[in-house]
Amino acid sequence: MILLLLGPPGAGKGTQGELLAKELGIPKIATGDVLRAALRDGTKLGKEAKSYMDRGDLVPDDVILGIMREKFESDETKDGAVLDGVVRTVPQAHGLGVMLAKLGRGVDKVMLFDIDDEKLVARLSSRTVCDKCQHPFKDREPGTKCEKCGGTLVRRKDDEPEAVRNRLRVYKDQTAPVIEWYEDREAAPLKIKADGSPEEVTERALRALKEK
Ligand code: AMP
Numbered sequence: 001m002i003l004l005l006l007g008p009p010g011a012g013k014g015t016q017g018e019l020l021a022k023e024l025g026i027p028k029i030a031t032g033d034v035l036r037a038a039l040r041d042g043t044k045l046g047k048e049a050k051s052y053m054d055r056g057d058l059v060p061d062d063v064i065l066g067i068m069r070e071k072f073e074s075d076e077t078k079d080g081a082v083l084d085g086v087v088r089t090v091p092q093a094h095g096l097g098v099m100l101a102k103l104g105r106g107v108d109k110v111m112l113f114d115i116d117d118e119k120l121v122a123r124l125s126s127r128t129v130c131d132k133c134q135h136p137f138k139d140r141e142p143g144t145k146c147e148k149c150g151g152t153l154v155r156r157k158d159d160e161p162e163a164v165r166n167r168l169r170v171y172k173d174q175t176a177p178v179i180e181w182y183e184d185r186e187a188a189p190l191k192i193k194a195d196g197s198p199e200e201v202t203e204r205a206l207r208a209l210k211e212k
Contacts, residue, residue, distance in 0.1 A: 001026065001080040002105065003209075004087065004187075006179060007113030009167045010120035010127075011194045012201060014136055016113065017084035019202040027076055030084040033134050034067050035059060040131075056163035058088055058170055065095045072103060080108075088175045093182065110187045111205060112179060113194035117168065124164045128153040 001024060005013045014030060021028035035053060038046035045067075049059045064086060071077055087093045100106050128144070129136045132151025137144075144153045158167060182189055190208040194201055 001108050002077075002083065002100070003080070003109045003111060004083045004107050004182075005085075005111050005113065006175070006182075006189060007194060008115065008117075008120055008171045008175075009164070010124040011113035011115045012123075012198065013084045013113055014134075015198050016194075016201055016205060017082045018135075019198065020205060021082040023202070023206060024080070024082065026080040026082060028082045028084055029068075029071055029077070029086070030134075031059075031064055031067055031086040032084075036134065054157050054163070056158045056166035056170065058174060061089055061091045061095065064088070064092055065099065068096055069099055072100065072105070083107075087178055090177050090181050093178050097185075107182075107187055109209065110182045110189040111208070112189040112191050113201070114191055115194040119195065120168065121161075121164060124159050124167075125161060127159055128155055130154075 003020065003024070003026075005017055005020075007013050014032075017028040017030060035046070035049045039050055039053070040046070045063070048063060052059045068086065071081070087096055097106065123138075126139050127136050128140050128142050130146035130149060130151040131154045133146060133149040135146060135148050137146075137153055140153050142153055142155045145151075146153055157163065179189055190205075192201065192205050192208060
Protein backbone atom coordinates (compact mmCIF):
# COMPACT_ATOMS: atom_id res chain seq x y z
CA MET A 1 0.00 0.00 0.00
CA ILE A 2 1.28 3.46 -0.90
CA LEU A 3 -0.55 5.94 1.32
CA LEU A 4 0.02 9.64 0.70
CA LEU A 5 -0.69 12.14 3.47
CA LEU A 6 -1.75 15.70 2.65
CA GLY A 7 -2.52 18.62 4.93
CA PRO A 8 -1.15 21.97 6.04
CA PRO A 9 2.03 22.24 8.11
CA GLY A 10 1.13 21.56 11.74
CA ALA A 11 -1.86 19.32 10.95
CA GLY A 12 -0.02 16.37 12.50
CA LYS A 13 1.07 14.51 9.34
CA GLY A 14 4.41 13.57 10.91
CA THR A 15 2.88 12.10 14.06
CA GLN A 16 0.06 10.40 12.17
CA GLY A 17 2.50 9.14 9.55
CA GLU A 18 4.54 7.45 12.26
CA LEU A 19 1.49 5.87 13.95
CA LEU A 20 -0.10 4.74 10.67
CA ALA A 21 3.17 3.30 9.34
CA LYS A 22 3.49 1.24 12.52
CA GLU A 23 -0.12 0.02 12.27
CA LEU A 24 0.24 -0.86 8.58
CA GLY A 25 3.71 -2.38 8.96
CA ILE A 26 5.30 -0.22 6.27
CA PRO A 27 7.94 2.53 6.50
CA LYS A 28 7.19 6.23 6.72
CA ILE A 29 9.00 8.38 4.19
CA ALA A 30 9.15 12.08 5.02
CA THR A 31 11.01 14.32 2.59
CA GLY A 32 11.38 16.92 5.36
CA ASP A 33 13.26 14.35 7.51
CA VAL A 34 15.46 13.32 4.57
CA LEU A 35 16.31 16.97 3.89
CA ARG A 36 16.98 17.83 7.54
CA ALA A 37 19.31 14.80 7.84
CA ALA A 38 21.16 15.95 4.69
CA LEU A 39 21.44 19.44 6.16
CA ARG A 40 22.88 18.07 9.40
CA ASP A 41 25.35 15.87 7.52
CA GLY A 42 26.40 18.82 5.34
CA THR A 43 25.85 16.92 2.06
CA LYS A 44 25.37 18.57 -1.35
CA LEU A 45 21.61 17.94 -1.05
CA GLY A 46 21.56 19.62 2.38
CA LYS A 47 23.47 22.67 1.14
CA GLU A 48 21.13 23.01 -1.83
CA ALA A 49 17.99 22.77 0.34
CA LYS A 50 19.04 24.93 3.31
CA SER A 51 18.02 28.43 2.17
CA TYR A 52 14.61 27.23 0.92
CA MET A 53 13.93 25.38 4.16
CA ASP A 54 15.00 28.21 6.46
CA ARG A 55 12.55 30.57 4.73
CA GLY A 56 9.75 28.01 4.71
CA ASP A 57 9.80 27.87 0.89
CA LEU A 58 9.57 24.66 -1.11
CA VAL A 59 12.69 22.88 -2.32
CA PRO A 60 12.65 22.51 -6.16
CA ASP A 61 10.49 19.69 -7.55
CA ASP A 62 13.36 17.89 -9.32
CA VAL A 63 15.25 17.58 -6.02
CA ILE A 64 12.19 16.06 -4.32
CA LEU A 65 11.49 13.71 -7.23
CA GLY A 66 15.14 12.60 -7.10
CA ILE A 67 14.70 11.63 -3.44
CA MET A 68 11.48 9.76 -4.24
CA ARG A 69 13.08 7.88 -7.13
CA GLU A 70 15.89 6.71 -4.89
CA LYS A 71 13.41 5.54 -2.25
CA PHE A 72 11.13 3.67 -4.69
CA GLU A 73 14.01 2.03 -6.51
CA SER A 74 15.26 0.63 -3.21
CA ASP A 75 14.07 -2.36 -1.24
CA GLU A 76 12.95 -0.12 1.61
CA THR A 77 9.57 0.51 -0.06
CA LYS A 78 8.93 -2.96 -1.48
CA ASP A 79 5.88 -3.46 0.78
CA GLY A 80 4.67 0.12 0.43
CA ALA A 81 5.14 3.38 2.29
CA VAL A 82 3.38 6.17 4.09
CA LEU A 83 4.41 9.41 2.38
CA ASP A 84 4.51 12.39 4.73
CA GLY A 85 5.10 15.90 3.37
CA VAL A 86 5.37 14.74 -0.18
CA VAL A 87 3.83 15.59 -2.64
CA ARG A 88 3.56 19.33 -2.19
CA THR A 89 3.00 20.65 -5.73
CA VAL A 90 1.02 19.49 -8.78
CA PRO A 91 4.25 18.81 -10.77
CA GLN A 92 5.43 16.57 -7.89
CA ALA A 93 2.10 14.68 -7.93
CA HIS A 94 2.40 14.21 -11.67
CA GLY A 95 6.11 13.28 -11.51
CA LEU A 96 5.54 10.76 -8.72
CA GLY A 97 2.64 9.18 -10.65
CA VAL A 98 4.75 8.79 -13.81
CA MET A 99 7.70 7.39 -11.87
CA LEU A 100 5.56 4.87 -9.96
CA ALA A 101 3.74 3.80 -13.14
CA LYS A 102 7.11 2.92 -14.70
CA LEU A 103 7.70 0.64 -11.72
CA GLY A 104 4.24 -0.90 -12.14
CA ARG A 105 2.96 0.81 -9.01
CA GLY A 106 0.77 3.75 -8.02
CA VAL A 107 -0.56 5.77 -5.11
CA ASP A 108 -3.28 3.62 -3.50
CA LYS A 109 -4.80 6.06 -1.00
CA VAL A 110 -4.59 9.77 -0.34
CA MET A 111 -5.51 11.15 3.06
CA LEU A 112 -6.15 14.81 3.87
CA PHE A 113 -5.77 16.09 7.44
CA ASP A 114 -8.15 19.00 7.93
CA ILE A 115 -7.72 21.68 10.63
CA ASP A 116 -8.31 25.44 11.25
CA ASP A 117 -5.53 27.94 10.56
CA GLU A 118 -5.50 29.38 14.12
CA LYS A 119 -4.87 25.92 15.56
CA LEU A 120 -1.96 25.44 13.15
CA VAL A 121 -0.10 28.59 14.16
CA ALA A 122 -0.54 27.74 17.86
CA ARG A 123 0.63 24.14 17.30
CA LEU A 124 3.70 25.06 15.28
CA SER A 125 4.89 27.83 17.57
CA SER A 126 4.68 25.60 20.65
CA ARG A 127 6.45 22.66 18.96
CA THR A 128 9.99 21.45 19.57
CA VAL A 129 11.53 18.46 17.80
CA CYS A 130 14.34 16.08 18.70
CA ASP A 131 17.51 16.93 16.79
CA LYS A 132 18.29 13.20 16.48
CA CYS A 133 15.10 11.15 15.96
CA GLN A 134 12.92 14.10 14.77
CA HIS A 135 10.07 13.22 17.11
CA PRO A 136 7.88 16.31 17.73
CA PHE A 137 6.95 17.46 21.25
CA LYS A 138 4.33 19.95 22.49
CA ASP A 139 5.08 22.62 25.11
CA ARG A 140 8.64 21.42 25.89
CA GLU A 141 11.43 23.97 26.04
CA PRO A 142 14.35 23.76 23.60
CA GLY A 143 17.32 22.09 25.33
CA THR A 144 15.18 19.42 27.07
CA LYS A 145 16.34 15.80 26.57
CA CYS A 146 14.29 13.66 24.17
CA GLU A 147 12.61 10.88 26.15
CA LYS A 148 12.61 8.59 23.11
CA CYS A 149 16.29 8.60 22.14
CA GLY A 150 18.23 10.92 24.45
CA GLY A 151 18.72 13.60 21.75
CA THR A 152 18.12 17.29 22.43
CA LEU A 153 14.88 19.15 21.69
CA VAL A 154 15.28 22.15 19.39
CA ARG A 155 12.93 24.68 17.80
CA ARG A 156 12.90 24.23 14.02
CA LYS A 157 14.03 27.41 12.28
CA ASP A 158 10.96 27.18 10.05
CA ASP A 159 8.67 27.12 13.13
CA GLU A 160 9.58 30.77 13.85
CA PRO A 161 6.50 33.00 13.28
CA GLU A 162 7.68 34.61 10.01
CA ALA A 163 8.53 31.23 8.41
CA VAL A 164 5.25 29.71 9.71
CA ARG A 165 3.24 32.44 7.98
CA ASN A 166 5.19 31.83 4.79
CA ARG A 167 4.66 28.04 5.00
CA LEU A 168 0.90 28.52 5.33
CA ARG A 169 0.94 30.85 2.28
CA VAL A 170 2.99 28.32 0.32
CA TYR A 171 0.57 25.54 1.32
CA LYS A 172 -2.46 27.50 0.07
CA ASP A 173 -0.78 28.54 -3.18
CA GLN A 174 1.13 25.41 -4.15
CA THR A 175 -0.05 22.39 -2.14
CA ALA A 176 -3.83 22.88 -1.83
CA PRO A 177 -4.23 22.43 -5.65
CA VAL A 178 -2.80 18.91 -5.22
CA ILE A 179 -6.04 17.93 -3.40
CA GLU A 180 -8.07 18.69 -6.50
CA TRP A 181 -5.50 17.00 -8.71
CA TYR A 182 -6.02 13.70 -6.86
CA GLU A 183 -9.81 14.22 -6.75
CA ASP A 184 -9.76 14.27 -10.54
CA ARG A 185 -7.48 11.25 -10.86
CA GLU A 186 -6.29 8.17 -9.07
CA ALA A 187 -7.48 8.49 -5.51
CA ALA A 188 -9.98 11.00 -4.07
CA PRO A 189 -8.54 12.10 -0.71
CA LEU A 190 -10.11 10.65 2.45
CA LYS A 191 -10.80 13.67 4.66
CA ILE A 192 -9.80 13.24 8.31
CA LYS A 193 -10.58 15.78 11.05
CA ALA A 194 -7.19 16.50 12.60
CA ASP A 195 -8.20 18.00 15.95
CA GLY A 196 -8.17 15.95 19.16
CA SER A 197 -5.48 13.69 20.54
CA PRO A 198 -3.06 11.91 18.17
CA GLU A 199 -4.66 8.56 19.10
CA GLU A 200 -8.15 9.84 18.25
CA VAL A 201 -6.96 11.09 14.88
CA THR A 202 -5.19 7.78 14.11
CA GLU A 203 -8.38 5.91 14.95
CA ARG A 204 -10.38 8.10 12.54
CA ALA A 205 -7.73 7.55 9.88
CA LEU A 206 -7.69 3.76 10.28
CA ARG A 207 -11.49 3.66 10.24
CA ALA A 208 -11.54 5.68 7.01
CA LEU A 209 -8.99 3.33 5.42
CA LYS A 210 -11.07 0.28 6.35
CA GLU A 211 -14.34 1.79 5.07
CA LYS A 212 -12.93 2.61 1.64
P1 AMP B 1 8.28 19.31 6.64
O1 AMP B 1 9.12 18.64 7.67
O2 AMP B 1 7.49 18.34 5.82
O3 AMP B 1 7.45 20.43 7.19
O4 AMP B 1 9.31 19.98 5.61
C1 AMP B 1 10.21 20.99 6.00
C2 AMP B 1 10.70 21.75 4.79
O5 AMP B 1 11.38 20.87 3.89
C3 AMP B 1 9.60 22.40 3.94
O6 AMP B 1 9.19 23.65 4.46
C4 AMP B 1 10.32 22.53 2.60
O7 AMP B 1 11.26 23.58 2.60
C5 AMP B 1 11.10 21.22 2.53
N1 AMP B 1 10.29 20.12 1.93
C6 AMP B 1 9.91 18.94 2.52
N2 AMP B 1 9.18 18.19 1.68
C7 AMP B 1 9.08 18.91 0.53
C8 AMP B 1 8.44 18.67 -0.72
N3 AMP B 1 7.74 17.56 -0.97
N4 AMP B 1 8.55 19.63 -1.67
C9 AMP B 1 9.27 20.75 -1.47
N5 AMP B 1 9.88 21.05 -0.31
C10 AMP B 1 9.80 20.13 0.68
